[in-house]
Amino acid sequence: MSSEFLVRVPLERVAVLIGPKGSTKKRIEELTDTNLVIDSQSGDVIILVEEEELEDPISLWKSRDMVKAIGRGFSPQKAYQINNPGFGFDLLQLRDFVGTSHNALREVKSRLIGKNGRTRHIIEQTASCYISVFGNTVGIIAEQRSIQIIRQGIISLINGSKQSTIYKYLEEKMRELKGDKDKLWVTGEKEEDLVDITDLDELERLIFEEEEQENQD
Numbered sequence: 513m514s515s516e517f518l519v520r521v522p523l524e525r526v527a528v529l530i531g532p533k534g535s536t537k538k539r540i541e542e543l544t545d546t547n548l549v550i551d552s553q554s555g556d557v558i559i560l561v562e563e564e565e566l567e568d569p570i571s572l573w574k575s576r577d578m579v580k581a582i583g584r585g586f587s588p589q590k591a592y593q594i595n596n597p598g599f600g601f602d603l604l605q606l607r608d609f610v611g612t613s614h615n616a617l618r619e620v621k622s623r624l625i626g627k628n629g630r631t632r633h634i635i636e637q638t639a640s641c642y643i644s645v646f647g648n649t650v651g652i653i654a655e656q657r658s659i660q661i662i663r664q665g666i667i668s669l670i671n672g673s674k675q676s677t678i679y680k681y682l683e684e685k686m687r688e689l690k691g692d693k694d695k696l697w698v699t700g701e702k703e704e705d706l707v708d709i710t711d712l713d714e715l716e717r718l719i720f721e722e723e724e725q726e727n728q729d
């Protein structure tokens with residue numbers, strides 16, 4: 513018996529999903545034992561699997577989420593992390609919180625990203641996650657046990673909470689979750705768009721600077 517999912521990917525992300533010479537598509541198929549049928553004209557992606565050949569039933573969902581993640585702005589390398597045990601993907605629709613006003617959407621995206629990507633970077637570093645603000649959505653890749661915490665922090669930021677307040681909230685909740693009072697997560701990805709925060713003193717300095725900037729504004 514076979515099962516399938518239909519996922520629609522923005523046309524501008526289809527080439528990323530396919531990858532050079534089909535490499536990204538092939539990698540997702542290898543990781544999840546699924547087959548992707550991609551319509552480059554419509555952006556429709558059909559994910560197929562033969563259930564009797566599937567070693568892990570969750571792989572079908574993992575394949576779907578990797579396709580969605582790439583469609584919502586994540587690099588393939590980050591999307592592959594969804595296949596790791598205990599990891600997952602979540603997606604927030606900004607229109608659900610701020611409506612359809614272009615000005616409101618632009619303002620809230622600016623708050624989530626921050627100057628030169630600063631806000632997004634600090635959230636990623638503090639909460640051991642990847643964040644993508646793409647179109648009118650916010651995507652999250654993280655451990656399943658922390659996704660709800662990160663989601664709530666982002667929603668609070670959307671609703672007007674100060675960045676520094678969100679950083680402190682995430683720091684506290686992640687410490688509670690991990691039972692680790694000394695270390696913050698440091699990504700293994702060597703990518704230029706990630707800051708290199710390795711200790712609490714550095715994080716607290718960044719939070720202080722953010723508070724100072726907010727007070728000046």
